[in-house]
Amino acid sequence: xxxxxxxxxxxxxxxxxxxxxxPLYTSLSxxxxxxxxxxxxxxxxxxxxxxxxxxxxxxxMSFGHAAYLGIGxxxxxxxxxxxxxxxxxxxxxxxxxxxxxxxxxxxxSLRTRGVYFIMITLAFAQMAYxxxxxxxxxxxxxxxxxxxxxxxGGLINLSNRVQFYYLCLFCLFGGLYLIWRIVNSRFGMVVxxxxxxxxxxxxxxxxxxRYRLVCFVIAGTICGLxxxxxxxxxxxxxxxxxxxxxxxxxxxxVILGGMxxxxxxxxxxxxxxxxxxxxxxxxxxxxxxxxxxxxxxVLFGRGGxxxxxxxxxxx
Amino acid sequence: MLLVVEQxxxxxxxxxxxxxxxxxxxxxxxxxxxxxLAHGSLYMMGAYFAATFVAWTGNFILGVLLALGATLLxxxxxxxxxxxxxxxxxxxxxxxxxxxxxxxxxDAVRLxxxxxGLALPLPAWLTVPVPILPGIHYPAYRLAIIVVxxxxxxxxxxxxxxxxxxxxxxxGASNREMIGALGINIKLLYTLVFGLGAAxxxxxxxxQAPILTVQIGMGENILILAFVIIVIGGIxxxxxxxxxxIFVGMIDTLGRAFLPDLxxxxxxxxxxxxxxxxxxxxxxxxxxxxxxxxxxEGLFPANRR
Numbered sequence: 082x083x084x085x086x087x088x089x090x091x092x093x094x095x096x097x098x099x100x101x102x103x104p105l106y107t108s109l110s111x112x113x114x115x116x117x118x119x120x121x122x123x124x125x126x127x128x129x130x131x132x133x134x135x136x137x138x139x140x141x142m143s144f145g146h147a148a149y150l151g152i153g154x155x156x157x158x159x160x161x162x163x164x165x166x167x168x169x170x171x172x173x174x175x176x177x178x179x180x181x182x183x184x185x186x187x188x189x190s191l192r193t194r195g196v197y198f199i200m201i202t203l204a205f206a207q208m209a210y211x212x213x214x215x216x217x218x219x220x221x222x223x224x225x226x227x228x229x230x231x232x233x234g235g236l237i238n239l240s241n242r243v244q245f246y247y248l249c250l251f252c253l254f255g256g257l258y259l260i261w262r263i264v265n266s267r268f269g270m271v272v273x274x275x276x277x278x279x280x281x282x283x284x285x286x287x288x289x290x291r292y293r294l295v296c297f298v299i300a301g302t303i304c305g306l307x308x309x310x311x312x313x314x315x316x317x318x319x320x321x322x323x324x325x326x327x328x329x330x331x332x333x334x335v336i337l338g339g340m341x342x343x344x345x346x347x348x349x350x351x352x353x354x355x356x357x358x359x360x361x362x363x364x365x366x367x368x369x370x371x372x373x374x375x376x377x378x379v380l381f382g383r384g385g386x387x388x389x390x391x392x393x394x395x396x
Numbered sequence: 397m398l399l400v401v402e403q404x405x406x407x408x409x410x411x412x413x414x415x416x417x418x419x420x421x422x423x424x425x426x427x428x429x430x431x432x433l434a435h436g437s438l439y440m441m442g443a444y445f446a447a448t449f450v451a452w453t454g455n456f457i458l459g460v461l462l463a464l465g466a467t468l469l470x471x472x473x474x475x476x477x478x479x480x481x482x483x484x485x486x487x488x489x490x491x492x493x494x495x496x497x498x499x500x501x502x503d504a505v506r507l508x509x510x511x512x513g514l515a516l517p518l519p520a521w522l523t524v525p526v527p528i529l530p531g532i533h534y535p536a537y538r539l540a541i542i543v544v545x546x547x548x549x550x551x552x553x554x555x556x557x558x559x560x561x562x563x564x565x566x567x568g569a570s571n572r573e574m575i576g577a578l579g580i581n582i583k584l585l586y587t588l589v590f591g592l593g594a595a596x597x598x599x600x601x602x603x604q605a606p607i608l609t610v611q612i613g614m615g616e617n618i619l620i621l622a623f624v625i626i627v628i629g630g631i632x633x634x635x636x637x638x639x640x641x642i643f644v645g646m647i648d649t650l651g652r653a654f655l656p657d658l659x660x661x662x663x664x665x666x667x668x669x670x671x672x673x674x675x676x677x678x679x680x681x682x683x684x685x686x687x688x689x690x691x692x693e694g695l696f697p698a699n700r701r
Contacts, residue, residue: 142488189685193692196431196487200627201688204681207620211681215674325620329433329495336492366507368499375496379489380481 089390093344096351100250104243116242122354123249124310127256129334129346131303134260136332137341138269139296140276144199145186145206146331149179149301151213151323153308158225158318168231168239172309179305180298182209187297191290203325213320224319231313239313249310253347256303261343263299272296337378339387348386401532403653404646409538411645412545416600417618418625418637419552420593426632427569427589430479431487433494435597435622436615437501442467442598443605443614444505447514456519463602464595471594475587483586502612513611516602541603548599549638556634565589569632621648624684630694640695644680651676 100123107116128150135141156175165171186205193201219225230239239245263269271292274282283289312318321327330353338349356374360367382389421435445466450459474497482493518537525533556562567575568585576582601615608614625644629636655676659668687695 136488142491144491189689193688196425196631197627197688197692197694199431199487199491200623201685203620204624204684204688208678208681208685211674211677214677215671217670221670326498326616329491332488333492333495336488340488366503368503369507372496372498372500372503375499376478376493379485379493379496380478383489 089342089344089387092348092390096344096347097254100253104246108243113242116246118354118358120242120246120249120314121311122351123246123253124307124314125331125334125354126347126350127249127253127310128304128307129331129338129350130253130256130260130343131300131307132331133335133338133340133342133346134263134303135297135300136335137339137345138264138276139272139293139300141191141293141297142199142332143190143202143297143300144325144328144332145202145204145209146300146304147325147327148182148186148206148209148323149304150308150311150327151209151318151320152179152182153305153310154312154318154322155213155216155219155225155308156305157231157309157312158227159219161227161229161231162219162225166229166232168233171231172306175309176302176305179308180302183298183301184294187294187301191293191297203328206323206328207325210320210323210325213323220319222320224317224321227312227316227318230316231309245313249314252306252310256306257343257347259303263296264343268292268295333375337375337385339385339390342385342387345385345387352386398532399653401529402534403650405528405534405538405542406653407646407649408642409541409545409645410649411642412542412549413600413604414618414621414625414645415549415638415641416545416596416603417622418629418641419549419634420596421622422626422629422632422634422637423565423589424593425626427565428483428586430483431490431494432479432593433491433619434474434497434501435593436619437498438467438471438594438597438615439601439604439618440501440505440610440612440615441470442601443516443610444509444514445598446602446605447516447610448509450516456522460602464598467598467601468591468595471598472587472591474594475590479590480583480586498616505612511612513609516605516610518606522606537606544599544603548596552596552634561588621680624680627694628684628687630697633694633696636694636696644683647683648676648680651679655679 100119103119104116107113128146131149132143132146135143153175156178157171160166160171160174186202190198190201190205214222216225230245233239237244237248239248264273271282271287275287275289275292279289308322311322334349334353335346336349337353338347339345356371357367360370364370378385384391417435417439420438421432424430424432424435442463445463446460448459449462449466450456453459453462478493478497482490522537522540524536526536526539528534528539554562556565564575564580564585568580568582568589572582600618604614604618621644625640626637628644629638629640652673656668656672659672659675662668663671
């Protein structure tokens with residue numbers, strides 16, 4: 082039997098406790114900035130976790146995952162601009178739009194393999210980027226300001242920082258729970274099996290593309306939720322959230338944290354965004370440090386942070 | 397008529413430029429199986445080196461040659477220090493590592509040359525319009541790009557298909573263990589190929605520099621285009637890259653030039669002028685998606701391993 086008290090579980094528990102107690106710290110210290118920063122981190126952790134579902138467990142290396150951030154965000158932004166302020170309408174539309182987009186591009190992209198898959202997902206995300214740039218009515222290149230956050234009646238007030246933070250955290254934990262359930266279900270076993278050996282799975286009789294597509298759509302939908310949260314967080318949505326470097330950021334978070342580990346992407350998002358924040362305070366040229374750091378992590382730290390933590394257990 | 401010929405040549409010129417970039421990418425990809433996102437950074441460095449050396453020496457040709465050499469050395473150094481350790485790793489590792497390099501190069505350029513863009517002024521003899529057909533003039537510099545790129549493409553073809561080095565390169569692409577077992581220094585070969593790819597990217601960057609400004613991030617958009625090209629053309633295939641590059645260059649240029657007018661025929665002029673730029677930017681991605689759906693391995697897949 083596996084010991085429950087290992088380093089990996091301890092770190093995950095620490096992260097969960099830290100995230101839960103953060104508003105307490107910020108209200109005691111008056112450090113509002115930390116709360117804003119971590120709201121952003123939690124949202125990106127959700128997006129990275131959804132990417133991990135297809136990349137880490139499903140072996141589908143999507144380089145266009147930021148498209149859903151934009152689609153979820155634009156669903157909220159466009160509805161708000163058209164006078165539909167209710168979150169009960171905005172959010173389901175955001176999820177539905179992301180799911181639909183994932184269904185269409187997944188059905189086309191999953192015909193390809195390997196690097197071709199990376200590139201075709203990238204191409205579709207770029208298309209979404211240019212469509213958003215062409216939406217002259219909704220700001221085009223300059224983006225769309227959201228004057229009022231999603232309205233959930235008396236249920237929750239998104240303009241309240243603490244309430245919004247907990248909502249994001251709730252979405253993150255909910256998303257992680259969902260991913261955990263999916264990965265350990267029969268469905269998840271099939272998807273993971275397809276990553277390990279597609280020929281065998283097909284020989285047993287599983288329709289590979291159909292299983293992958295469902296997984297792809299679920300991941301896209303979860304990321305669409307992150308997009309809706311992000312748009313509410315920044316009160317703004319622009320084509321830039323869909324740019325390919327954003328997709329690259331998400332991939333880096335997943336790989337940095339550790340692919341195919343439930344908490345890896347969360348840790349990856351925290352480390353990556355904190356590093357970005359910290360280095361940009363130290364020097365204006367923070368990317369000159371972050372870039373080579375990523376290179377070193379790839380060269381010497383295989384399996385990401387989660388892989389490093391796993392090594393403690395054996396050592 | 398004048399406009400059509402001019403835009404056609406512009407498309408050809410842009411396509412050939414894209415080919416230079418895509419050729420390096422597809423060589424590195426086909427032979428080392430290495431996804432190099434930092435290829436666009438080498439393109440940018442070529443342009444910055446050229447702007448610096450031309451201003452420094454006061455001679456356009458000399459500056460450009462120095463810049464080419466500098467990009468070649470930079471590519472070799474990059475491969476030697478970091479990237480050679482990544483061959484044989486997962487593609488995702490390549491993506492992460494070279495994504496880090498993009499971040500590094502963008503900020504390094506900002507530190508050295510400042511955030512404002514540079515200009516690479518042309519010498520007087522390259523700015524004159526040249527009559528190509530009776531009554532039709534075309535800028536000498538763009539014509540020079542077409543000629544240089546065609547010569548380089550031809551040289552590349554000769555080197556890859558007709559020389560011993562090219563034979564080794566092709567052999568390395570089809571079976572790296574075997575060629576290593578035959579006593580070929582595969583590491584040196586890889587370094588050479590990477591350097592060659594870097595020099596081609598640098599050449600594309602410095603030739604594009606006088607037309608656009610030299611600025612940070614200039615390599616990123618065009619890198620994606622180069623990836624689109626090698627995917628359409630079939631990864632590892634230089635012939636495919638050449639045809640796909642011309643094709644993409646044409647579609648992009650002609651789309652930007654004529655799509656607004658075409659749309660105006662069917663849409664109101666206000667709607668057309670807002671939709672056209674987005675649509676013409678999307679056009680190549682649309683083409684790529686269609687190609688991949690119909691031919692998942694690209695149009696001209698290189699020889700199977």
